[in-house]
């Protein structure tokens with residue numbers, strides 16, 4: 050998976066993608082769920098990654114496939130049981146990840162108490178990029194974050210609305226599973242999630258990082 054670091058192409062091959070559900074209050078409210086007491090986690094497979102300029106495949110097994118724009122953390126070094134003050138020195142930088150979700154499959158899973166693996170795990174369900182901004186070049190606590198479909202704003206927020214900080218999220222995950230170099234952590238989405246349709250052009254942006262672009266295409 051090729052991204053840019055500065056002007057240089059960089060091959061990002063994470064061992065895992067860890068994602069945080071409902072880390073923005075407004076999104077938790079729109080999903081009708083209680084605010085979490087600790088980061089609520091799920092995994093997306095590395096095979097779901099899609100490079101900038103790619104095509105998200107709207108699989109026929111779902112009737113509603115949503116976008117969720119998220120700030121993503123890329124790890125620099127192995128992290129196991131680290132406290133919050135050591136998180137930043139183990140982080141390479143930040144990028145944009147869109148956590149694509151088959152909403153109807155997820156709703157069915159929630160109802161029957163099954164995991165979200167299918168809803169979150171199809172190929173192309175994790176567009177990422179266009180570049181990784183080094184950790185010390187950005188204040189991740191105050192960045193505008195947005196997503197447009199066909200030029201129209203659908204999601205607009207700021208990372209200052211996060212419930213758990215990057216330090217709290219990474220520290221928490223590292224007490225459960227060892228984070229390896231280049232592992233990716235998606236930190237949750239602001240409100241305004243909604244469906245994509247065949248032929249849509251999607252732009253996902255974060256201030257001081259850039260704009261990630263992709264298309265949506267129905268497959269049969």
Ligand code: MG
Pocket residue numbers: 068069070071117119148237238
């Ligand atoms: Mg998400």
